[in-house]
Amino acid sequence: MSKTKKYVRFTFYWKLLWQSLAIAAVLFQGFNQRDIAFDLFIACSITFLAGMALVQKLFDINLFNANKFDFIADERDAAILEKVNHTIRYNRDNIAYSLLIVGFFVFNSTMESAYKVILFAFFMVTATILPTCEYYYLWNKFDQE
Amino acid sequence: MLNQIREMRKSQRFSQDELAQRTGVTRQTINAIENNKYDPSLALAFELAYVLHTTVQDLFHYDKPIRLSDKEI
Numbered sequence: 001m002s003k004t005k006k007y008v009r010f011t012f013y014w015k016l017l018w019q020s021l022a023i024a025a026v027l028f029q030g031f032n033q034r035d036i037a038f039d040l041f042i043a044c045s046i047t048f049l050a051g052m053a054l055v056q057k058l059f060d061i062n063l064f065n066a067n068k069f070d071f072i073a074d075e076r077d078a079a080i081l082e083k084v085n086h087t088i089r090y091n092r093d094n095i096a097y098s099l100l101i102v103g104f105f106v107f108n109s110t111m112e113s114a115y116k117v118i119l120f121a122f123f124m125v126t127a128t129i130l131p132t133c134e135y136y137y138l139w140n141k142f143d144q145e
Numbered sequence: 146m147l148n149q150i151r152e153m154r155k156s157q158r159f160s161q162d163e164l165a166q167r168t169g170v171t172r173q174t175i176n177a178i179e180n181n182k183y184d185p186s187l188a189l190a191f192e193l194a195y196v197l198h199t200t201v202q203d204l205f206h207y208d209k210p211i212r213l214s215d216k217e218i
Contacts, residue, residue, distance in 0.1 A: 002171045074170035
């Protein structure tokens, strides 16, 4: 497996983990389970920071100071990256606008707060986990073509 | 784009990995080029030709699609 593919796979699982912990923390906070929410928030932060340290160590990339081509091994990987980013940008913009419109109506409604928390968590999943999965899926798809 | 890279590589006893290292790309890229799944840039095409001791014209063949207007001409 190339260095690029290893990096893409690593960052996929890393993002999935810390984003899931963040959403779980928000959910528990919304249902007034503050102790559990705090623990999840700490776990999320540790996962995030540990991942950044591992990326630096394993791939020699400083995420604070990186550009998108730092993990690219050659021109073919650069072409795949451009295709993936182009596809994702189009989808991400559509999802963001849809969420804004729906969110505006939902959070201004008279719905119970528990439902609002669940809906907010759903929005977070749509805004974070889905694009992460989409990026990984598209990368593998274009890599096979 | 059709190419003779696999044949030329084997005739000179290079593995895909060796050719990739000599041309500064990954083995996956060499594999994709050999299987006509990726067209290299001009710079990479010249690099491949140089490493395989041949010319770009001998290494790559442009498979131009036939258009109706060409037939009429």
